[in-house]
Amino acid sequence: MQLWVGLGNPGPQYALHRHNVGFMAIDAIGEVHDFGPETKKFQGWLREGRIGGQKVLLLKPATFMNESGRAVSEALRFYKLGVDALTVFHDELDLAPFKVKVRQGGGLAGHNGLRSIDRHLGPEFRRVRIGIGHPGHKDRVTGHVLGNYAKAEMDDLADMLGAIAAEADWLAKGEDTRFMSDLALRLQD
DSSP: OEEEEEOOOOSGGGTTBGGGHHHHHHHHHHHHTTOOOOEEETTEEEEEEEETTEEEEEEEESSOGGGHHHHHHHHHHHTTOOGGGEEEEEEETTSOTTOEEEEESOOOTTOHHHHHHHHHHOSOSEEEEEEOOOOSSGGGHHHHHTSBOOGGGHHHHHHHHHHHHHTHHHHHTTOHHHHHHHHHHHHOO
16 A cells, blocks of 8 residues: 655645645546545545555645645554655656656755655655746745746646656556656657
8 A cells, every 4th residue: 555645735725836736646646546535534635546456545634734744644654554655746846847756765955845744754755746947036936836827837737737647557566767757758749
């Protein structure tokens, strides 16, 4: 069993923020792979299903970004899963918009959701880093991250989320390189 967590903030006012792209990815995966309905569990929303023969739990913490680690650690403890079963989907300033990279462990890059999970579980969890691009100057980072995707970006966003969901089988099998490769091929112009 695997636990896949999308990072974001709860509430309709945050729904299209770049910071919520982790929630968006989890929603897309759940829809494409016909997961069960969301239930309120572990201080968040949980869906259960299968991807490529693997049982996967999809969790969107309702704790707000800064306390995501509480929900994640509670779910892992309940299912008696180690951190090796965890994959976190999150926004990444240091990647170009709509680029996706997977890595095991690493730094926190100032991301409060990752910082919270690290505080509860340590840094050695798999991350699916979803690029939102850097606005160019550090004074504009907060507005960029907490800003909505522009109307002109909606098609690219939908294409990327669809591609993540379509290639999720590779993630479930632990084939991160194949996931990134096939995802990149799908997103070529």
